[in-house]
Structures are given as structure tokens and as C-alpha cells.
Amino acid sequence: MTKSPLRYPGAKKKVLDRFLPFWKKEHIEYRDVFVGGGSTFFGKPLSTLNWINDFDSEVAELYVVMRDQPEELCELIMNTIPTVELWREIKQQEYQTSLEKGFRTFFLNRTNFSGILKGNPIGGINQQSIYKIDCRWNPKALCDQVRNCHRMLQNIRITALDFEEVIQEPGDSVLMYLDPPYYHKGNLLYRVGMSNQDHERLARNLQETNHDFFITYDDCAEVRGLYEDWAYLYPASWFYSSSNKKTREVGKELFISNYPIEEQLEMLLLRT
Ligand SMILES: C[S@@+](CC[C@H](N)C(=O)[O-])C[C@H]1O[C@@H](n2cnc3c(N)ncnc32)[C@H](O)[C@@H]1O
Incomplete structure (x- = not known):
């Protein structure tokens, strides 16, 4: 598996195996809408067409430089x-x-x-x-x-666009992965953050899209409120070691998609 050289806050490299059921959705084009440090993109097998995006233009620029x-x-x-x-x-x-x-x-x-x-x-x-x-x-x-x-x-394809442009671009058999900044505290971690209105705009765009999508978020009442009436919600938790405290803490996220997965997600969460 290719590893990103970046150390990115919110990186998903330790929980990639939990994403496997979501990648089984048949698709031709894959879009990583909030690519950040790229741990998901580099850790996933390539699709026929691939598009990575981050609104932080200097992050996107780094991928262009790595490519060219x-x-x-x-x-x-x-x-x-x-x-x-x-x-x-x-x-x-x-x-x-x-x-x-x-x-x-x-x-x-x-x-x-x-x-x-x-x-x-x-x-x-x-x-x-x-x-x-x-x-x-x-x-x-x-x-x-x-x-x-x-x-x-x-x-x-590498771009530095707002998520809306990537979601709304037409395509055949598209699977999108989205890892936006957390609803709470996300803005402390990135040069480009999202307001509450942006989170609502993201949910509206996803409700209206014809593309398949899978999104990971912090598990909180606000995010549940935006998705629970119309999407599939899979609460996920895992243990992780905190670098300064030398203890194991529990990470909690919501995995949300507009298509059901066959596996019982709980089964995947037993491994710590
Ligand atoms: C949680 S991080 C992604 C982490 C990534 N999944 C990883 O494993 O490293 C969120 C990213 O969203 C980007 N971002 C913030 N607002 C955005 C927007 N409106 N459209 C697209 N990307 C945005 C930030 O620059 C940040 O890199």
C-alpha cells in the first residue's frame, strides 16, 4: 500500500480497513473531495478515473508537484x-x-x-x-x-475547488469520499475551515446529488440532524494510542453514505 508522506490532522490511515465495505460500491470514477494529507486516496486501490481536491490551494499544489x-x-x-x-x-x-x-x-x-x-x-x-x-x-x-x-x-485530476463544484460536476458512475473538517473544532486544525452554513450546504449538496457518496464526520447531534432523515448512518469507534498520555483513548466517528453496505460494521470495529 502506498503511504502518504504527510502527517495530517484527521488522517485516516489507521482506520482504512473499516472503509473496505464502502469501496465495494461499483463505480468508474472516484472523487476524494477533501483530500488533505491523502491517507485515504493513497491507501485505496485506484479506480478507472480518479480526482482529488482540496480547497487549500497549497495542499493541492503539493500533489501537482509530486505528480509533475x-x-x-x-x-x-x-x-x-x-x-x-x-x-x-x-x-x-x-x-x-x-x-x-x-x-x-x-x-x-x-x-x-x-x-x-x-x-x-x-x-x-x-x-x-x-x-x-x-x-x-x-x-x-x-x-x-x-x-x-x-x-x-x-x-x-488535481484541483483546489470548493466542495460544491466537485459534487455538482456530472459524471458516469461516480463514487465520492468526503472527509470534511469536523463540525466541532475542525477549524482549529486547517488553514481552510468550514462554517456551520458550509456544513449545511454540504449536506444539501449531498442530498441532491446523483453520485454515490461516503462521508466521515465527528459523531455529534448537529451532524446527525443533517443526515439521519435520508442517509445511512454507521456509528464507528476504535481505540487509539495518544502520543503524550501513553493511554488508549476511544475515537468516535459517524460513517454516512447514500447506499447501504452489506457487512455489519460493528464486526469491523472489534479489532483495536
Ligand atoms: C479532515 S481534512 C481531510 C483529511 C484527509 N482525509 C486525510 O486523511 O489526511 C479536511 C480538509 O478539507 C479541506 N477543506 C476545507 N474546506 C473545504 C472546502 N470548502 N472544499 C474542499 N476542501 C475543503 C481542508 O483544507 C482540509 O485539508
Whole structure:
């Protein structure tokens, strides 16, 4: 399985096996409407046609660079030693080219706390933690991952559009996966967030679409209220290890689709 080199808040790499029943829906075209760090896209077998999208244009730009200029990106990665001074410079710079903008996203993602692009560097500005800004920067391993992703991105459509445009574009036999920012607290994690009105607009678009869709969300009353009258809701939970507390916590999400799945989802949730 190809792994994304990005550390993205809300990444789905640990729960991808729970998505398997949803991928069985027959389709020709796959659209990943909120691709973010790409853990789902890279972890899923390619469909005949594939389209990835993120409204954060510098995230989308990074995928264009991985697809079209992987060796230029790898050269920048190999020649970079992260420091707080360099972090400040890269964060503030007015970049013009795709390569520069894509590299900025890559650099901030690998040097910021939890990969939060609008956050602070690992270890803080004063670097007083035992974890320093370069602790997630292994250039050779990262370049290997970039090259693997490059192979998978051939012939992939990449855009930086608002979700509505992607959902409303006509197509034959389309399956959409959507992983929007969480209804609660999602806006703390991404450079581009969503208001309550955006969440309502998303639900309206999905209710009106002819395409099949599968969406993952935080399990809360507001999200249930938007979908429970007309879609299939599958509450999902799993244990995960929290990095700072060394304890196992329970992750809870709602999986929602406009088509039923055959498997009992609960069966899939027993593995922790
Ligand atoms: C939860 S993250 C996706 C995480 C991804 N599934 C992963 O595994 O890494 C949500 C993403 O939605 C993007 N986003 C926010 N508003 C958007 C909009 N209106 N249209 C499309 N993407 C949007 C954010 O930039 C962010 O990357």
C-alpha cells in the first residue's frame, strides 16, 4: 500500500480497513473531495478515473508537484536541514512557483506540531522540548514516499475547488469520499475551515446529488440532524494510542453514505 508522506490532522490511515465495505460500491470514477494529507486516496486501490481536491490551494499544489516534479521536490528535501530560522523564513516568504508553494506545505507539515499547517514547530519556537523541529525529517525515507506517490498520481485530476463544484460536476458512475473538517473544532486544525452554513450546504449538496457518496464526520447531534432523515448512518469507534498520555483513548466517528453496505460494521470495529 502506498503511504502518504504527510502527517495530517484527521488522517485516516489507521482506520482504512473499516472503509473496505464502502469501496465495494461499483463505480468508474472516484472523487476524494477533501483530500488533505491523502491517507485515504493513497491507501485505496485506484479506480478507472480518479480526482482529488482540496480547497487549500497549497495542499493541492503539493500533489501537482509530486505528480509533475518529484525529483525537483526531492532535491529540495535532500538539501534542507530544518531549523526555526528556516521555518520562519519559509512560512513568511511570498512564493511564486508551484514547486516553492508545494515545498512550503511539505516542509511545514513535517516540521509543525501534529502536522498542523497553521501551527507552531515541533518543540515550540524556543525548542525546549526533547522533540526538536527536525525529528520528523528523514530526507531519504521522505523522498522514497514522494516517488511512490508520484507513481500513483499519474493521470490523476488535481484541483483546489470548493466542495460544491466537485459534487455538482456530472459524471458516469461516480463514487465520492468526503472527509470534511469536523463540525466541532475542525477549524482549529486547517488553514481552510468550514462554517456551520458550509456544513449545511454540504449536506444539501449531498442530498441532491446523483453520485454515490461516503462521508466521515465527528459523531455529534448537529451532524446527525443533517443526515439521519435520508442517509445511512454507521456509528464507528476504535481505540487509539495518544502520543503524550501513553493511554488508549476511544475515537468516535459517524460513517454516512447514500447506499447501504452489506457487512455489519460493528464486526469491523472489534479489532483495536
Ligand atoms: C479532515 S481534512 C481531510 C483529511 C484527509 N482525509 C486525510 O486523511 O489526511 C479536511 C480538509 O478539507 C479541506 N477543506 C476545507 N474546506 C473545504 C472546502 N470548502 N472544499 C474542499 N476542501 C475543503 C481542508 O483544507 C482540509 O485539508
